[in-house]
Amino acid sequence: MFRVFQASSPEVEVDGRTVLAVSSGMLVGAVARELLESCGLSSIQPAEWYSQQAWLDVYRKIHDYLGPDTLYSIGRRIPYSAQFPDEQMFDVPSALQSIDVAYHHAHRGGEIGEYKYVEVGLDHYEIRCNNPYPNQFDIGIIASLVERFHGRLQFRVNMKQPAAQPDQNNACVVEIVRA
Secondary structure (H helix, E strand, C coil), X not given: CCECCECCCCCCEEEHHHHXXXXXXXXXXXXXXXXXXXXXXXXCCCCCEEEHHHHHHHHHHXXXXXXXXXXXXXXXXXXXXXXXCHHHCCCHHHHHHHXXXXXXXXXXXXXXXXXXXXXXXXXEEEEEEECCCCHHHHHHHHHHHHHHHCCCCCEEEEXXXXXXXXXXXXXXXXXXXXX
């Protein structure tokens, strides 16, 4: 069980590529830099590792000052900023399965949670997000990948089960269904 904006331990780290997604997900780069620096994250290098808690502190500030739409926008940029297994992604199911792979490549140092892919039926999937990131961020990642890999099919992405008490248990379920 994870709490929103709270790393499981001080040893957990996130890679620089993922941290840089804040800059690409926000419209004003100067605001992104200011938020990162206010949490001790400056001069971010893609190949370096940074405190996940500092990174989550940035997300809390974004949530408090800029709102959930900005978190969603940052989530949408993650598939373009973080290291995904592109060679394994060719349709919606394979792209959804890649989220957990990319997540584990971008984090280290302790318990980080997961993005569990579940095939519910034909062209009907769920991602069970169990991590300390805000639900709006999670749905942004998922929507971005579905949009990128839907081909000729159309899908609806919606929050099936939001975290009821994110300060106690931040797990949520996102549903992806062919329209």
